[in-house]
Amino acid sequence: MTDATTTRKRAAAAVTTAGEGGRAKRSPSPRSTRSVNWRMGLEIAVFVLPALVLFFMFVVWPMLRAVQFSVYRWKGFGPLTDFVGLRNYISVLTNDVFLGALGHNLFIVVASVAIQLPLGIAVALLLNRKMKFQGLLRTIVFIPYILAEVIAGVVWFQLLQPRYGVIDSILAGLGIQGPAQGFLGTPDLALWTVMVVLTWKYLGFAIILFLAGLQGVPQELDEAAQIDGASWWQTQRYITIPLLGPTLRTWAFLSMVGALQLFDMVWILTGGGPANATTTMATFLINEGTKRSNYGIAGAASVVLFVVALTMALLYQRFILSRDTADSDKRKVRR
Amino acid sequence: MTRALPKLTALVAGAALALSACGGTTEEATDGASAPASGGGDVTLTWWHNSNTGEGKDYYDKVAADFEAANPGVTIDVQAMQHEDMVTKLEAAWQSGDVPDIYMERGGGELADKVEAGLVKDLSEAAGETVEKLGGSVNGWTVDGKTYGLPFSMGVVGFWYNTELFEQAGITEAPTTMEDLYAAIDKLKAAGIDPISVGAGDKWPAAHYWYYFALRECSEEVLSDAVTSLDFTDQCFVRAGEDLAELVGKEPFNPGFLTTPAQSGPTSASGLLATRKVAMELAGHWEPGVMQGLTEDEQGLGEATGWFAFPEVEGGEGDQSAALGGGDAWAVPADAPDQAVDFVEYLLSDEIQKGFAELDMGLPTNPTASQYVADPALAKLLEVRDAAGYVQLYFDTAFGTSVGGAMNDEIALAFAGQATAQEIVDATQSAADAEK
Numbered sequence: 001m002t003d004a005t006t007t008r009k010r011a012a013a014a015v016t017t018a019g020e021g022g023r024a025k026r027s028p029s030p031r032s033t034r035s036v037n038w039r040m041g042l043e044i045a046v047f048v049l050p051a052l053v054l055f056f057m058f059v060v061w062p063m064l065r066a067v068q069f070s071v072y073r074w075k076g077f078g079p080l081t082d083f084v085g086l087r088n089y090i091s092v093l094t095n096d097v098f099l100g101a102l103g104h105n106l107f108i109v110v111a112s113v114a115i116q117l118p119l120g121i122a123v124a125l126l127l128n129r130k131m132k133f134q135g136l137l138r139t140i141v142f143i144p145y146i147l148a149e150v151i152a153g154v155v156w157f158q159l160l161q162p163r164y165g166v167i168d169s170i171l172a173g174l175g176i177q178g179p180a181q182g183f184l185g186t187p188d189l190a191l192w193t194v195m196v197v198l199t200w201k202y203l204g205f206a207i208i209l210f211l212a213g214l215q216g217v218p219q220e221l222d223e224a225a226q227i228d229g230a231s232w233w234q235t236q237r238y239i240t241i242p243l244l245g246p247t248l249r250t251w252a253f254l255s256m257v258g259a260l261q262l263f264d265m266v267w268i269l270t271g272g273g274p275a276n277a278t279t280t281m282a283t284f285l286i287n288e289g290t291k292r293s294n295y296g297i298a299g300a301a302s303v304v305l306f307v308v309a310l311t312m313a314l315l316y317q318r319f320i321l322s323r324d325t326a327d328s329d330k331r332k333v334r335r
Numbered sequence: 336m337t338r339a340l341p342k343l344t345a346l347v348a349g350a351a352l353a354l355s356a357c358g359g360t361t362e363e364a365t366d367g368a369s370a371p372a373s374g375g376g377d378v379t380l381t382w383w384h385n386s387n388t389g390e391g392k393d394y395y396d397k398v399a400a401d402f403e404a405a406n407p408g409v410t411i412d413v414q415a416m417q418h419e420d421m422v423t424k425l426e427a428a429w430q431s432g433d434v435p436d437i438y439m440e441r442g443g444g445e446l447a448d449k450v451e452a453g454l455v456k457d458l459s460e461a462a463g464e465t466v467e468k469l470g471g472s473v474n475g476w477t478v479d480g481k482t483y484g485l486p487f488s489m490g491v492v493g494f495w496y497n498t499e500l501f502e503q504a505g506i507t508e509a510p511t512t513m514e515d516l517y518a519a520i521d522k523l524k525a526a527g528i529d530p531i532s533v534g535a536g537d538k539w540p541a542a543h544y545w546y547y548f549a550l551r552e553c554s555e556e557v558l559s560d561a562v563t564s565l566d567f568t569d570q571c572f573v574r575a576g577e578d579l580a581e582l583v584g585k586e587p588f589n590p591g592f593l594t595t596p597a598q599s600g601p602t603s604a605s606g607l608l609a610t611r612k613v614a615m616e617l618a619g620h621w622e623p624g625v626m627q628g629l630t631e632d633e634q635g636l637g638e639a640t641g642w643f644a645f646p647e648v649e650g651g652e653g654d655q656s657a658a659l660g661g662g663d664a665w666a667v668p669a670d671a672p673d674q675a676v677d678f679v680e681y682l683l684s685d686e687i688q689k690g691f692a693e694l695d696m697g698l699p700t701n702p703t704a705s706q707y708v709a710d711p712a713l714a715k716l717l718e719v720r721d722a723a724g725y726v727q728l729y730f731d732t733a734f735g736t737s738v739g740g741a742m743n744d745e746i747a748l749a750f751a752g753q754a755t756a757q758e759i760v761d762a763t764q765s766a767a768d769a770e771k
Contacts, residue, residue: 073735078427078452091769097744135420154600161602162590164612182591187751189596271536274593275751290426292740293445 064308076293088300097114098301101272101279102308104191108280109259111195112202113252119199120206120251121244125236127207128214135162137213145204153268156197160184160269184270187277194269194278198294202258206251213247214240248323253316260309281305353688364747378411378672379456381435381749383425387415391696398690402681405514409674429454436675437682440666442475442736443728450478456667457481461676465683472700475728485683488619488697489662491644491720492530492543492729498641500528509643513578516646523614529574530587532613534597534604535750538743539731543617543659543747544582546613546730548575550657551637551648555725558653565767567760571652576749576756578648583750589613593751598625609635620716625735640712640730644719661729662700688689741766 011323041241070089073082092098127138144152159166160181171178183193217240225235240250266272272279272287278289281301289298382399386392392415399411414435416424421439428434429449440446440455449455459466459482466482468471476484496509501519504526510516523530536542549558553571561567589595589607596603601610609626610617616622625636647655665679681687688704691697695710700716705721708714720726731739745762748754754762 033660075448076426077432077449077454158600158602164602180590181593185591185593187593189754270594273536273597273747273751275748277754287740292736295738 005046014043033234066299066302066306069295070303071299074295075177076295079312085294089304092300092304094295095280097276097282098284098304100276101281101284104261104278105260105280105308106331107191108198108262109256112255113258115195116203116206116255118250120203120210121248122242124207124210124214125240127211138208141207142204143149144201145208147201149201149264150268152197153265154200156200157184159267160193181274185274187275190270190274190277194266196260197269198265202255206255209247209251210244212242213244242294249320249324253321256316257309257314260305260312267326281308345475349372350450352446359434361476361615377408378674379412380437380672380675380678381412381414382437382627382678383414383416383421384439384722385415385416385418385421389693394690394694394696398682402678406674406677406771409678411678432663434668436671437667437678438722439664440476440664441661442484442662442664442730443732444738446476446483446666447478448735450481450483454669454671455483456676458483458667458676458679462680465680466732467704468701468702469522469683469700471725472662474726475656475661475733476666482514484666486662486663486664486700487677487683487688487691489700489720489726490698490722491658491660491716491726492547492617492619493642493644493658493716493719494617495608495616495622495636496615496641496643497608497611497613497625497636497639497713499639500611501641504528504614509641510646511643512647512649513582514649517585518586521679524587529589529607529613530615531559532589532616533592533750534595535588535592535747536594537597537623538747539729540597540604541750542731542743543729544741544750545579546659546727547617547645547655548578549730550659551575551645551651551653551655551729552578554652555654555657558727560675564765565734565738565770567767572760574651576759579746580756583752589735593747594751598629601629601630605629611636611639620713623710623712626631642715643713658720658723659725659729660720660726661732662698735762735770738763738766738770 004126050137068080068200071085072080073084074080074210094095123141127134127141131137160168162168162180162185165182168178179189219241220256221243222235225239230238244301252287261278261282263286266278266280266283267286272283281295282305285305288294288301340407352487384395386395396413396416399413403409403411425434425438429436434454446455459480462482462485465485469485471622472486472489473484474484476482476486500523501509504519506519506522508515510519520530533540533544549572553561553569557569557571560567561572587609589604589612592604595607598605600606604626605618605622606614606629607613609620609629618625623635623640627633627638629635634647644656644658664684667675667679683701685701685703688699688701689707692699692704692707693709695708695713698708698713698720699705702721705717708717727733729739733739734742742759742763745754745759749759
């Protein structure tokens with residue numbers, strides 16, 4: 001126990017020494033620094049190695065294998081012998097279903113932000129006001145998010161059944177007839193229906209994040225604005241929301257990444273159908289890989305998905321999130 | 336490990352088996368094989384099967400124990416799994432190369448790929464007697480004239496229907512031609528009953544319609560050529576799509592059929608039939624079992640269960656009695672010990688198939704066992720199977736998952752009115768060309 005604590009303290013000391021030592025050698029003697037460095041290195045290695053091994057086995061290795069598969073024609077057994085170069089990539093990038101899937105992913109990226117951002121802010125602002133049952137309401141709003149994706153999917157699938165489903169029954173009660181093939185079975189409506197379910201599922205997450213962000217907005221600014229005669233709307237518009245910026249940008253980033261990798265909800269609700277109206281890149285690659293045993297094509301599709309997601313993530317980091325990090329750096333400097 | 340049986344012993348065992356198999360009875364056969372096996376060290380055979388519940392599981396455990404008793408030195412490691420689990424594990428096993436010594440093989444294009452890679456044992460010689468006994472049933476497991484799997488259960492696809500709803504709509508006889516079927520659809524609609532459920536969300540149930548139209552429109556030669564040459568230029572394939580478009584145009588299907596799953600839950604295609612929401616469904620021999628699992632009383636449609644073969648198509652060049660079907664076979668990886676082949680032959684012996692039939696575990700392929708199938712609907716189906724001009728393996732299985740998948744996807748699009756008859760053929764052809 002004590003040993004561990006001392007080691008940890010030493011490690012902490014070592015980190016500071018090393019950090020400063022990098023720039024200017026202020027430490028008393030170079031030899032002791034070296035031995036501390038060596039010890040620190042060993043310690044880091046011992047602590048990090050298990051995680052690194054797992055990371056390589058389950059993240060890096062599969063990724064490298066996917067890249068390897070993507071340049072072969074491989075049916076799922078036997079050695080990789082049929083090298084085809086970039087042919088799998090060409091066939092993926094000229095495949096109408098894949099391009100459609102990419103389009104659907106991008107639609108969901110945009111629609112998620114466009115729908116959930118205003119809705120999320122509105123609900124978060126409401127729930128941030130002092131009221132009765134505040135805790136209960138917050139919990140209710142958050143419930144869809146903690147439901148398992150598969151369960152939520154199956155529930156919605158049943159609700160949306162044409163004619164026998166609850167939603168169609170309610171509509172019928174109001175004298176409205178639902179679409180003949182159901183909301184999920186009509187190609188023109190299916191993607192929007194999936195979008196509605198996704199909004200229901202993930203809005204709670206946005207709201208919780210925004211609420212957390214709102215706690216960081218200083219009360220004094222609010223009061224100051226009120227004293228200056230700002231209305232509630234003006235206070236929200238010019239003070240609260242701008243200060244919520246970093247939270248909003250982080251949320252939008254998570255939402256974008258999630259939308260690009262969307263799989264489970266679509267798989268359960270429509271399986272990518274009807275008539276490929278709701279395919280995503282992930283359903284495409286599962287379909288090609290595990291269903292059709294075209295592991296090469298699936299590999300290529302997964303690499304494309306990875307590249308698209310990585311590019312968008314990096315661009316977002318560079319142009320949008322960088323504002324937040326740059327801001328905080330500046331603030332630190334000023335202090 | 337245990338697979339490293341000395342080659343000579345294996346040869347002797349094979350020869351002894353071949354000799355004793357001529358003797359006829361199972362007992363002799365197993366006795367013959369036991370002598371050299373006991374001299375050549377112990378062998379453990381791994382056997383994966385999917386009868387993982389109730390009587391079926393007990394039966395297979397007993398079968399394995401009997402075989403062990405008759406063959407000293409042979410141990411059988413029986414692993415009963417849920418079907419989907421088994422399929423997934425098998426896929427992984429093929430990828431890693433560690434496949435069980437006796438496994439379930441669906442035949443067709445997937446098998447052909449494995450054969451090409453030299454991964455599956457040729458059974459034509461080693462189990463010649465059994466291959467002969469099974470007759471045409473082994474066609475789906477034959478590649479270039481050699482047999483690589485011995486089917487133990489084979490069913491055909493046809494219409495399962497609710498006799499009460501048919502009666503209610505005033506339909507007195509099961510349809511035998513497409514005209515009859517269309518008349519039945521009209522009567523059902525007039526009576527306010529949804530005529531047919533189809534799990535087009537899973538695609539293959541929808542594809543079965545096109546397969547059957549192709550079976551009716553195309554001659555047997557054209558079809559068997561297509562399986563090997565992957566050439567779909569014959570106009571009969573386009574006509575199959577046109578027949579399908581006509582059927583879809585009558586709007587006989589359950590609302591939302593484009594995303595309806597095949598078998599999962601009460602709102603699936605099978606569920607709708609089982610819960611009496613629709614009058615019929617095109618499905619295989621598994622349907623009664625599936626429906627039983629989807630109803631609270633575990634009876635499915637019970638007494639109201641009826642079955643009729645896919646109707647004839649007027650003017651079609653194909654065999655109007657041909658059936659679409661498929662099944663499961665036992666197969667042995669190329670590097671498995673020869674005792675595995677003995678065991679597969681044992682599994683297909685008269686005695687074991689009789690027990691298999693009596694327990695309603697499937698539709699036996701050994702002709703001597705057909706008489707023991709107890710379920711009346713299954714017995715009727717078996718009659719049709721045995722009377723069929725020929726049984727065509729499901730196209731998606733026959734052509735392999737890659738071509739079959741592309742074909743099924745395009746057929747599902749046709750169900751949505753988004754692909755023409757020609758486009759089905761084109762999509763299939765281009766997937767096939769990518770394979771060549």
